[in-house]
Amino acid sequence: MALLVAIGLPRLARSVLPDPLPPLPPATIQPRGKDGPQGMRVGTATLNATAEAGAGYDSNLFAQGRRNAVGDAFRTEALRARLDTDWRRDALSLEATVTDIGYASRHANNTTDYSVAAAGRWDATRELAFAGSYRHLRGHLSVSDPSAQALGVLLPVPFDTDEARASATWTVGGLTVKGEAAAASLRFGSAGGTSLASSNRDQAGIGVAAAYAFTPGNAVTLAASTDAIRQESRASRVYDGQAWQVVAGGSWTSDAVWRARASLGYLYRSFEGGGIKPLQGLAAEALLTWIPTRTTAVTLSARRGLDDLVRADPIPNIRNLVSLLLQHEATRELTLTGELRLERLELSQPRRRIEDAAAAIGLEWRFGRHLALLASYERSTRLGGYPGLPDFDRDFLSLRLRGGL
Template sequence: MGEVLRINPFASLFAASLIVLAPVHAAAQTQQESTARQESVSVRDRDRPEYDAPGRRLGSFNLNAALDLAVTSTDNLFAAPDGAPSEVDDIIYSVAPNASLSSDWSRHAFAIDAGAVFRSHEDFSNEDADDHYVRATGRFDIGENTALRGTLRSSHQVTPRTDPDSPFIGAPVEYDRVDSGVGVTHRFARFTASLDANSSEYEYDGAQSFRDNEESALRGRLDVELSPRIGLLLAATVDERDYNNSPQFNSDGAAYMVGVSLNSDLMRGEVSVGQFERDYAGATGSFDGVAVEANVEWYITQLTTVTVDARRDADDQIGAFSGEPYITEEYGVRVDHELLRNVILTGSARFGNRDYETIAREDEYNEWEVGADYMLNPHAALRLRYQHDEVDSPAYRDYEVNQATLGLTLRL
């Protein structure tokens, strides 16, 4: 009975919002509209003045805010192994407010944003756990060609049950994370040089404190404009990872990349390849390999955008079932199609492999998602998603998770 009383207020709010915010009429799509739309912009980034949230003007700042309400049905709440007794379903209710305040100055820039996700489970209230964050970013323009920038972010996060090193029993794994960074960029002729220093600190709650760690990285990059449509990029990164309570997993890494940047009417993004190296303090030793980074948007038509990304690099994470380094290979594709001016269809697929270097374990995983976004008016939008996650790991656990989500976003 207590559980019902706990859920009903949220369900009532969600249902009432759907009734009150009746959809506005979507005008039929015409060839003239298609021709007039912005070119070389992804479907999701394109301006839609009749449906974009206007926000609020506060002096020389712009305020934007939203409240996302969602109901998710899952058939494997704990991402438990196939056929295990803990392979159970549940309904998850979430409320996610967020807001951002950004400057509108002719020089320099400053922005602050914050958000949270509050989750409530219908059957397993012990899984209730909240995320929240606050972030500040800034840019100081020294001159026309030189700028300093900085960022600071503090957050409280929950490790998903589908994480490769998260337990599928017990309480959710929660941790605090602080990220900071400073950088400088200078442009001269056809060259742009940048240097960034970043750090991240992870502090886990309770019995998971053995996973506490700190990461710091220094990255330099040079962009060469070969033509208005294509450029050459060179990048080098060195980093250090320190585990406070497990020093045997401390490591130093480096990556050296060369690639191209694309900025044409049909395609925009970057593709780079190179070499990574990682040396461990303990008996793990060192290893290296081919590094890959790619993210490209392809504007097949003004109504359809295909986004392709790829990554290959060294990872390590101390968790419930392993504390070993592995190489991640991951490839993804997403298609966004504007069916109507206010209706966007989306579909995505991702395939990956985690190859552990020091133990007999290899994880293969794939996930795909289909859905639609229906913009009712500038202040409200509906979201529908169906997601499938699957992992094949004989040394760890094989599992499948299916989720269906109905969401309503209210915007300022």
């Protein structure tokens, strides 16, 4: 169950740092056996689709200071459909989502977001596979984003992103080598007379990675990538540049109770504009999952890297993120979730720091195979910023009914 919906973080494109290993099995507790939706057969593929409708309340719609907070109730609807083939060789998947949010009195804050995506894999031989994907997203930049607050943006600003990726993976014995290329674009619209077109940009990069697995789930990895970033606006061309990353790490699994992944390396971001110091420093990522019982999972994750989020300005930063997620299936019908999240943004121009925190709880109560009631509450707060940037608290409550095939 996704939490922290009030401060959702839209991504443009992460640096092309390919992962040569298959992802760890998700720690998310899923409905057991025949309790969950099974999807619908469509030829040699399976169609999974869900629809949600609900309502909620946002206590600080404009993410302003504590004395100037303005709250409003809202209603929300969401649709999601995904088609996955189950061929013995090769694979193809198609996905589409749409989410509509409407407020009771602040109609200017209404948003409609959607995405379409396609991905495929061609198994040329038993050792060699090629894959590709494309994704288009229409989203809205939250007014709680520090870059939006710094510019005085009080309405969600629409944006469009397009991202395409292609990769080749070669596996022989315990050795896996993967190469990947990607290209992405970001284009802002306008809202309430506010335009962020000066932050439009394009990004393209390549990366290569290798891993050696000693046993299933236990491996060492080495990866490197480079990305070129170009701003569309001439006034922002000083922020054009190149990003580099080199990391080494590995994964570890023990008796299906403990799972861990970690990587450590170095990042560097240059600028073509004179007088701007390059961004450089530690790049790190870690994930530790503890599954003490079949119905409980605890996940601790941390990441430090270049800011890869959609922002209201073209200035890159370094983002540090730590989160703790607890999931527990109390009964076959009821799943409880709790999450703590700490985030620190290290600004490059000027040299400043912003620290935010959030806590969320949620539940999913399933009625039979196809219906579920979802409830969540989130509290987010700014722990530290800089003069001119409002400190704020925000409470976000949501209650939704979901139906699935």
